Amino acid sequence: MHVLILGGTSEARRLAEILAAQAPDLTVTSSLAGRVTAPRLPPGEVRIGGFGGAGGLADWLGAHHVDALIDATHPFAATISFNAAEAAATAHVPLLALRRPGWVAGDGDVWHEAGSLEEAAALLPALGRRVFLTTGRMGLAAFAALADLWFLVRSVDAPEPPWPPRMEVLLDRGPFTLDGERELLRRHRIDVVVTKDSGGAATAPKLTAAREAGVSVVVVRRPPVPVGVPEATGPGQAARWLGTLLELGVFLDSD
Incomplete structure (x- = not known):
């Protein structure tokens, strides 16, 4: 068979x-x-x-x-x-x-839902200035016009333009640890995280780290x-x- x-x-x-x-x-x-x-x-x-x-x-x-x-x-x-x-x-x-x-918000989470990457990008100027973008290497064009914001983009492979003008790329693959995510948010002074609602445990520690740090999270809903x-x-x-x-x-x- x-x-x-x-x-x-x-x-x-x-x-x-x-x-x-x-x-x-x-x-x-x-x-x-x-x-x-x-x-x-x-x-x-x-x-x-x-x-x-x-x-x-x-x-x-x-x-x-x-x-x-x-x-x-x-x-x-x-x-x-x-x-x-x-x-x-x-x-x-x-x-x-x-x-x-999918992931479910818990006590202390500060989540903002978006229906698309474009909706997520529209929310960002009111939420923070230093963005941890964890939506993968595809779709960075949605954030390319946000010249006043700084982005840390994490993906498995290098992204391709267009992308935000102020950006640092971190090539890495999960699973990620809670201690590692805490340090990443602290070191880069992240004040807002953008993620897709991928679910699963491999990349969930960033959500816990954001909750502990009082950092807002923009969650893109599943299609x-x-x-x-x-x-x-x-x-x-x-x-x-x-x-x-x-x-x-x-x-x-x-x-």
Whole structure:
């Protein structure tokens, strides 16, 4: 049997690890978008690059005899999620969305919600002057006109222009520690953080550090997702769904 994981997230890698350990006879292909120069590769087969839209993905599912499709892409990879839903329906392949829960504000958090990067940029002048921008290397153009603000931009790979004129780039990859995030905010005198609601534990310490320091956080809301697609909130739950679907009799104790 053949499973295709649309990946690029830590949950996708963990799911591939579970499948490799507990179902070695199962063919698992992980598909990565190719936006990161040196991605962390999961076990099993790996393909890099797009499919050419929903039609191309449907063709790939049929040509490679895929029995199940799992969308474990980043919460902000909206296009591929809609393509996956359309392709799965076209190819009559069962689809599961593996979506990590979003972050929830707690006592002491000073959060401001935005519907897009452009909305986030519009909020910044009233919130602070030194910005910790953690939305990745894409989309810096939304902040390029804010010449009076200083930005610390953290991303895995180097960003491309246009970008804010006053900017320092920090190339780093999570998971990040709370002590490290505290020191980063202190050293750079950050007074506002911008993040996407990516969820997960790997990058959450910045939110705790911001709360402790009384720093405002602009949180960009997640884009819409296809309706009617069954969801799992973790790799273990996704593995159990797959085990039941394919009658593999494994994955019952996965976490």
